[in-house]
Amino acid sequence: MSAAKPSPPSRPTPTARPRKSPWPQRLLIAAVAAALAGSGWYYYRKQSAAEAAGAYRTAKIERGDIRVAISATGALAAISTVDVGSQISGQVTEVLVDYNDRVSKGQVIARIDPATYEAQIAQGSAQIQNARASLATAQATLRNAELDYQRKSELAAKQLVSRSDADLARAARDQARAQLNGAQAQIEQQIASTQTTRLNLQRTVIRAPVDGVVLTRSVEPGQTVAASLQSPVLFQIAEDLSKMEIVLAIDEADIGQVKAGQGVNFTVDSFPDRRFRGQVQQVRLSATNTSNVITYPVVVSVDNPDGALLPGMTANAEIEVSRRDDVLRVSNAALRYKPADEDAAGAGNAGPNGGVRGGLGNDLPQVAQALKLNAQQQAAFDAALAQMKQRMAARSAAPAASAGGPPGGGAPIIIGGGRGPGGGGGNNNRNRNGGAMSGAARQRMLERFNQQFGAFRSLLDDGQRARWDAEIANLVTARRVPLYKLAGGKPEPVVVRVGASDGSWTEVSGNVREGDEIVVGSGRTGP
Incomplete structure (x- = not known):
């Protein structure tokens, strides 16, 4: 009798699990897809906008502020520059001033040898005395001629002398009067001539006509001045360097914008970091034609209280013709x-x-x-x-509907x-x-x-x-x-x-x- 086989162990019966819903996963996927699509669309719009904006500068x-200015160049100069010359000829004996010296009106700055004119004055005085002697002779002759004419006129009236003798006496009287007038005129002539010589003697002393500064001196002691043809320039005096001017050449295309009173900024090469101010004083009408280019001179007045600006400096100027702020x-x-x-x-x-x-x-x-x-x-x-x-x-x-x-x-x-x-x-x-x-x-x-x-x-x-x-x-x-x-x-x-x-x-x-x-x-x- 066979032994009975042991039965296999029994397995527990599995329980049924609940089935998960697919919708959350689908919703998550949809959300991610929507987010990606939105990001792509945003990037596309941003890129398109950037490309559109980048198509133009x-x-x-x-x-x-807007400042409209006209540029021009010119030379600084004194407002008044006087050329001091000599009205007479002669040898210069003294020169009393030099370059850059300050002078006052009436100050003696040079002398010319006066010997020639002193001699002429002495000669003129002698001629005056001679003329006065001739006048006295003419006066005596006239008195005698008048008396002779008076006597013969009375005798002619009584028919004691002929009428011709009376007429001759009258002619002699008239001649004596004419000689007297000539002698008087001779005296006046000699006096005037001597006065002219005295004036020339005074002109041997050269005086400063204005207050100012000596810019140039073109004469030396011992030099002979010849003023027969034209007056030689001995000195050049700038009247006042605290006030100066610039003459700018403005093109005809811009001259219509320039008016008196407008402000001017300018610089000079000597002070490149400093800006100076001026003002348009005058727009002159005398046009200049240079190689078919028409320009007009514009005078700019400049204050120079510290004397930094010197005559002849080149000014690089800008005329402010218009200014609009903010x-x-x-x-x-x-x-x-x-x-x-x-x-x-x-x-x-x-x-x-x-x-x-x-x-x-x-x-x-x-x-x-x-x-x-x-x-x-x-x-x-x-x-x-x-x-x-x-x-x-x-x-x-109407124009909107037409092609033109x-x-x-x-x-x-x-x-x-x-x-x-x-x-x-x-x-x-x-x-x-x-x-x-x-x-x-x-x-x-x-x-x-x-x-x-x-x-x-x-x-x-x-x-x-x-x-x-x-x-x-x-x-x-x-x-x-x-x-x-x-x-x-x-x-x-x-x-x-x-x-x-x-x-x-x-x-x-x-x-x-x-x-x-x-x-x-x-x-x-x-x-």
Whole structure:
């Protein structure tokens, strides 16, 4: 009988585990995917914006000072320089002053040998005595002739002598009178001649005609002065070196900006780190033509209290013709920028800041605000302004529908005549229609303004009316140019008025604010 096999140990029956839900994993995956997609989209937008912004070079509108100056050079000189000469000829016996000596008016500075003139005076005195002796002889002869004529006239009346004898006596009397007059004239002549010699004797002493400083001395003791043909210059005296002047040669293109009273800054090579001040005293009308270049002399007065400035120094001067403090300004490169062909369509549309439709319509409220209008005046102004904008909108609608109109339907941009602030001239001085705005066009525009705002203008008092007329005249004649403000990565046109320019910066006003990014060039590469 076989033994029974042991039975295998029994395994516990497994219990059923609960099944996990797949949704948390799916949600996590979805969240990660969304985060990656968002990051990618953000990076793409940021990269696109950076590329769009990097396509243009910009400069900010900023506040600052603009100083317009004209540069020129000239030589320093004393205001009054006197050439001291000699009116007589002779040998110089003494020279009493030297270079840089200070002299006073009437001071003896040189002497000429007086011996010749002293001898002439002695000779003249003797001739006067001789003439007086001749006068006495003539007086005695006249007395005798008068007595003889008197006697013979009485005898002729009694027919005791012939009439011819009386006539001869009368002729002798008249001759005696003539001789007496001749003797008197001879005396006066000799006295005058002697007086002339005495004057020449006084002129042997050379005196300083003014108070000043001796600049040059061209005579030495023992030198002979010959004044027969022209007066020789012995000394040159600067009257007052504490007051000096500079004569600048200003080009004809700039002379219209120079006025008396304008400030002048200048330097000299002797003091390169020191700036001196002067003032325009006179703009002379005597033009100078040098190789077909026309210049005008401008006299600048200079104070020289410490005597640092010397006559003949070369002054490098700048005439300050205009100065604008704390104004909005932009780099001149922004005035020369023009959008490329691919950006022209986008640049032609006016943005929310006014775009190409900006200009007078946006400037007028500022003018009205400065007038401090009352309620009635303000209502009249608002009505006239609204009517003007409606007319401008209707007028610009027709060019917008035609192929020849400006981009975006804007009105032609007005550019004033003359040199553009960008310094380039040419296209900077022309409007979109290709021609510069003439004076007749400005006059017509001014007449239209007077008509459109006539009712409003009639409500103004005299002071307000004068200021309104002046501001409107300035607005009409002002130069207006387009700037391109960077908005959303695209250049947006903005019309501004331009003012003073110093060659690097130009004053602007209109629909721009401090900090605005203005396009000055394209950053794109390629042909």
